[in-house]
Amino acid sequence: MEDRLLIQANKLSYKINDNKLFSNFSLSLSAGQAIHIKGSNGSGKSTLLRILGGITEPSKGFVDKKPNINLSYLGHKNALKTYLTVRDNLILLNLKGKREINNLLDLFGLNDRLDIVTGNLSFGQQKKLALIRIFINKSDLILLDEPFVGLDSETQEILSNFLNKKVSEGVGLIFTSHIAANIQANTVSISS
Amino acid sequence: MRILTTFKQETLKLLKKTRAWLGPILVFVLIMIAYPLTVELSSQNLSDAFYPVLFISCLLVMMLATEGIFLEDFEDGSLEQLVITGNSLYQSIIIKIFIYWLFIGIPISILGSLFNVGSGNTMDSSLMLLPPLMITTYIFLILFCFGNALSLTKGSVLGTLITMPLLLPILVILGKLTTAILFNINYFGFLILLFGILSIIIFIFPAIISKIIKTHLE
Numbered sequence: 001m002e003d004r005l006l007i008q009a010n011k012l013s014y015k016i017n018d019n020k021l022f023s024n025f026s027l028s029l030s031a032g033q034a035i036h037i038k039g040s041n042g043s044g045k046s047t048l049l050r051i052l053g054g055i056t057e058p059s060k061g062f063v064d065k066k067p068n069i070n071l072s073y074l075g076h077k078n079a080l081k082t083y084l085t086v087r088d089n090l091i092l093l094n095l096k097g098k099r100e101i102n103n104l105l106d107l108f109g110l111n112d113r114l115d116i117v118t119g120n121l122s123f124g125q126q127k128k129l130a131l132i133r134i135f136i137n138k139s140d141l142i143l144l145d146e147p148f149v150g151l152d153s154e155t156q157e158i159l160s161n162f163l164n165k166k167v168s169e170g171v172g173l174i175f176t177s178h179i180a181a182n183i184q185a186n187t188v189s190i191s192s
Numbered sequence: 193m194r195i196l197t198t199f200k201q202e203t204l205k206l207l208k209k210t211r212a213w214l215g216p217i218l219v220f221v222l223i224m225i226a227y228p229l230t231v232e233l234s235s236q237n238l239s240d241a242f243y244p245v246l247f248i249s250c251l252l253v254m255m256l257a258t259e260g261i262f263l264e265d266f267e268d269g270s271l272e273q274l275v276i277t278g279n280s281l282y283q284s285i286i287i288k289i290f291i292y293w294l295f296i297g298i299p300i301s302i303l304g305s306l307f308n309v310g311s312g313n314t315m316d317s318s319l320m321l322l323p324p325l326m327i328t329t330y331i332f333l334i335l336f337c338f339g340n341a342l343s344l345t346k347g348s349v350l351g352t353l354i355t356m357p358l359l360l361p362i363l364v365i366l367g368k369l370t371t372a373i374l375f376n377i378n379y380f381g382f383l384i385l386l387f388g389i390l391s392i393i394i395f396i397f398p399a400i401i402s403k404i405i406k407t408h409l410e
Contacts (some may be wrong), residue, residue, distance in 0.1 A: 054276060055272055079269040088208065
């Protein structure tokens with residue numbers, strides 16, 4: 001693999017029983033690039049992200065990743081413990097770099113919610129917390145499945161700017177979204 | 193370092209979810225208190241019948257304790273995160289089971305030994321009872337975790353049914369062991385046998401469980 005190449009998907013196909021979701025899908029992403037995966041409902045965008053992340057095995061094809069790549073992924077499940085406070089959910093990651101956490105909490109407006117039980121937060125606030133958890137990890141590649149869902153327009157703008165900044169810093173980004181986002185990304189369509 | 197982090201994470205999660213560990217312990221205490229109250233036996237019969245009741249209670253309580261042990265992490269996406277970030281699922285499972293044993297298995301073992309004195313048995317027999325109780329609760333915990341992993345999305349009844357054949361040999365050994373304690377004869381052979389079983393399954397079953405969970409995630 002090239003030095004800057006983070007991930008390469010080669011002729012990926014996926015089918016559930018006899019229902020083919022997509023076939024011969026290929027992409028490659030280098031550091032500092034973003035890809036927006038588009039497709040209709042049920043076209044397999046989320047499955048593709050899971051395959052790229054290594055959770056799901058493709059029916060055909062293979063994925064090559066840079067050795068020792070640090071991946072972050074946020075799918076439909078936010079991996080938050082609703083019975084824990086926001087602070088405890090952050091502690092669960094054994095995070096260092098407290099200044100960065102505080103900056104992100106400020107950015108997403110959760111700095112005054114640290115001692116609130118996560119289950120009492122709104123859907124949008126939980127989504128913000130899940131995103132913060134993803135962004136605190138020092139990742140080479142971020143995979144986001146519908147990151148703008150549940151966020152107000154102001155937060156969508158903040159998130160877009162933040163992701164653009166991450167990409168400009170050399171992080172790779174692959175995301176799916178039905179919401180028009182202001183992210184500098186190549187668009188790839190997925191279909192069977 | 194990673195082991196310590198996982199240990200802290202799992203401890204925090206279980207500590208904050210009080211009902212997950214306190215509930216089974218209270219159920220155990222309830223059974224131990226209810227047993228002499230509801231059975232019309234002479235004190236001699238009561239103390240003789242105590243051991244089978246104790247081990248069956250341990251079995252039921254560990255079954256209760258492991259219900260949903262992986263389900264929460266599966267449903268909220270924590271297991272996905274674990275796989276995608278390249279952390280060892282196998283290691284996490286070993287630590288998770290160990291922490292459940294620390295929080296539930298050990299208190300139950302100690303309480304079981306104390307209730308043994310309360311049911312008319314000697315303090316010596318209580319001290320003899322503690323090691324097999326600690327080993328047995330760990331074995332039950334691992335076996336029920338295996339059953340729960342198999343039936344992760346299908347409910348705990350199926351998991352329990354799958355686990356039953358694996359539990360039967362353990363129960364047979366426990367029967368022999370309690371007889372040895374009752375007649376005050378050497379029970380170390382049975383204890384070593386139980387320890388041998390534990391030392392094998394303590395590493396093998398988490399590997400199987402992690403494979404099963406990965407299959408569920410796909």
